[in-house]
Structure formats: structure tokens, C-alpha cells
Amino acid sequence: MKKIIAMLLALVMVFALCACGQTAAPAAEQPAAEEAAPASEETAPAEDTVTVMVPPVSATYQDDIDTWAAEFTAMYPNIKIEVIKTSWDDHNDKLSTMANAGEAPDIAEISYSNIGQYVDLGLGVDISAYMDADRLADYDQNAMDYMSIENVPYGLPLYITIQSIGGNREMLEAAGADIEKIQSEGWTYAEFLDILKAGTTADCFGFAFANSGVTASDVPNIMGVMAGLTNAFTPDLKYAFTSDNMLNLLNAIEEMTKAGYMPNYAIEAGQRMVMCQQGKTMIFGKAMPLFENNINKNNAALEANDGTAVENSIPLSYVFLPMPTMDGVTESCFGTVDGLIALRNNNTTDEHLKNVCLVMDYLCSGERVAAVDSTLLLDPVCQTGRDAYVSPEGIDEGNAACAAREIGLVVAPPAGISVEQAANAKTIMDEVIVPKFQSLLAGEATAQEVLDAINERAVELFGTDGIVTGLL
Secondary structure (H helix, E strand, O other): OHHHHHHHHHHHHHHHHHHHHHHHHHHHHOOHHHHHHHHHHHHOOOOEEEEEEEOOOOOOHHHHHHHHHHHHHHHOOOEEEEEEEOOOOOHHHHHHHHHHOOOOOOEEEEEHHHHHHHHHOOOEOOHHHOOOHHHHOOEOHHHHHHOEEOOEEOEEEEEEEEEEEEEEHHHHHHOOOOHHHHHHHOOEHHHHHHHHHHHOEOOEEEEEEOOOHHHHHHHHHHHHHHHOOOOOEOOOOOEOOOOHHHHHHHHHHHHHHHOOOOOOOOOOOOOHHHHHHOOOEEEEEEEOOOHHHHHHHHHHHHHHOOOOOOOOOOOOOEEEEOOOEOOOOOOOEEEEEEEEEEEOOOOOOHHHHHHHHHHHHHHOOHHHHHHHHHHOOOOOOEHHHHHHOOOOOOOOHHHHHHHHHHHOOEOOOOOOOOHHHHHHHHHHHHHHHHHHHHHHHOOOOOHHHHHHHHHHHHHHHHOHHHEOOOOO
8 A cells, every 4th residue: 555655646747847847847948038139228328419508618528528428428329419619709609599499409518697587498408307406506605696597407517716807917007007006906087097197008908808798797797896786686686787776787798998908899708808918908807816827828828929829929937816895885706606507398298307317417527627617717616526526736826826815805696586587687788788889989979878778678577676776
């Protein structure tokens, strides 16, 4: 009996093994590679192209960004970066034209004052919805505030910069300027005029400021501080370019052009420093600390006689200067944040925006932004940038100290400016201030007539209760 039971158990085990073998066989016969292929296709990142539009942020930026784009694609092979290169003169116009046609680049360099225009068009992207919170936290909050409207971040900062005036040290000293005192204590508008008068000759202006086309917007923003205009809006969010402070600024422009201290024609952005390098102006604006590098490089080229120096240029020492101040005005300096903004276009999807923000974060952080800021003689505004930053050598101590002093005088824009207010201010700038300023330079309109035109449009957009009348 025991033998019979043992034989039966053995037979059961054999049948069980056969059954298992029959179950496994079909699976083993299936082509594993073919079965895995569909899963791989589903998880593979889709090919994508991100367009980036940038002007020459620094002397080497447009070459550097090609290198950074290639490095990024090496890390993310599915994402290609297409760089659209512009000049400072045509950048804003080209960006606006493309945006209005529904063909905005995915990423564009922008100054904070222009962000509202694209948010108002519905093209701005709340980047916090597409970026990891820990990456956003890398950026300094004060810089992010400039890139935000109503606490919504639309881009990432490249730098906080101060913009003022600069000039030829030798000419200034010959005109009687006490440069050390001016750099450390500031100067009055009356003192400024005296120096301009002494430095203006038949073939050299005392002062030239970039003011052609859209660059005319820099006049009320940068030169405006000498008249007490620190922002387009007051702390109680009233529009400030309708004030008597604006009239004082316009009167000063009219005074300097009529006296011949300043050209009575428009100067393009690329001309103003060249005029200084050629000995055609003693002081120029807008100017930044970084221009010391440009001047020193040109001086070296002149000494080497290698053909790369600016045509007809002369050797000179660059001096960075504060804006003068009018009577009753507290000294200040115009500071701005420039950065990269994410934009929607006709082909935008949520998945694409994730890639856009990935590219934008890469370009604004780490060694990339450290290289940009070192070239511009500015401190990085993100921790990864500070970690990679290398301080430049050979900078004039007086210029460095003046720049540090001016940074402390910057008045940040008031909190709470709405998208509508920002867009309305941009409308007045583009439709009234910029074209009317050209008329003022040419003597075809008076300072009062320009202010009247600004007031008329401002009342239409902000109402009488939304603008400043009289002095600030």
C-alpha cells in the first residue's frame, strides 16, 4: 500500500511540473524586445525646441550663450535651444512685434519695467507653476520682486544694475571737476552745468545721453533721479511723470540742448560711449560700472595698434559718476533688474513650458550668471551664482566705491503696481514720452508742451485722481 501511495505522489508531482512548464512556455516564446519597445516609446522624452531672444547683455554674451546652449543640450538631448540675437536698439521692437503676432520667443531678455506689457497681452507665464520651489528659492527675493507683478513671478533675474553717467577723467579734471568729491559726496545740478560749460568745445559736447527711439525711455528713468523722479509711480501708486518734477527734468534737457552742452539730436545706444572714446563728449549716459572694462580694452588695443580699437578713438581713463541733483531733491540712483521672462506663443503647451523654465533656470544660475555678472562688475542675485563667482581684478578703487555707494541709493519700485497700471505706464512711454522727447531735443516742442501731452494721456488712462500734479 505504501508503495502505491508513493507512486501516486510521484505521478502528481510530474503532472504538476509539466503543467508549470506549459504555463511558462508561451511567455518565454514571446519576443521580450518587442514587448519592451512600446513602453520605452511612452517614457522617452519628446523632442522639443526652446527659442531664446537676447541682446548683447555683455561683450561676450551672445557668443557665450551658444556655448551654454550646447552644454544644456548635452545634458538634455531631447531639448534644443535656438538663440535669436538682437541689438539693444532693435530688441524691444522685435520682441513686441513677434509677441503681437503670436510668435513670441519662449524666453526673452527683458527689463522689469516692460514685463507688464506682456502680462497684459496674456503672454506672461507664472513660472512658479512649472519650476521646483527649491530652484526658485535659489534666487534673491528682492531681485524676484522686480520680475513679479502682484506677487506672481514671470521670469528670473540676471542682475541688479545701477545706471548713471560716466566720462573721460582727463577732460573732467581739465574742466575743474573734483572727481573724488563728486564720487564720494555727489554734486548739484548747478555744479554739473558749470563743468559742462567748461568742457564743451567746438568739437566736443559736455554731455551726451542715449535717447534715440525707445532708448528715450531711459531719460525719465535714469536722468529723472536728478529731479526727484525715482519711479514711474509714487508709494501711493499715483503716476509720477505728470508732476512738476518731470517738468523740471524736461526744462533741464531744453536748457542743455539750447546751450549746446548736449546734442539737439537723438543719440543711439551704441553711439554714446563711442563718442566718449573718440573725444566727442566729456560725459555720457546711460553709463554703468562695467564700462571701465570696455574703455580699458580699447586702450589696450590702441597701445597694441592691432586694428581692433574703436575707429578714431583716443586713450582715456574712465570715471563712473553719480547723477547730479536739483535743489530740494534727495540724491538717489536708478537701479533696475534685467532678466529672462517666459512667454506664451501659438505653440505653447504645459509640457513645453516645463522645458522652457528648465532652460531659463539654467541660463540664469550657476557658472553662467556668475560669468555674466563678473563681466558686468555686478554681484550675482542667486546663491548658485555667488558660489561660482570670481571677482574681477584691476578695477579703479574710486569707481568701485562710487558704484557701491550708488547701489545704496537705489529706490525700489513701490509694491502693489497692477498689471493694468504697468501696461498704461508703458503706453504713455511709447506713445507720448518717446516721440515727444525727440521733438523737445530738436526744439520743435517746449518742455511745457511735452508735459501737457503726457498729462492729457495720463488722465485718460489713470484718471485725475491717479496722477501727480505739482511737486512730489
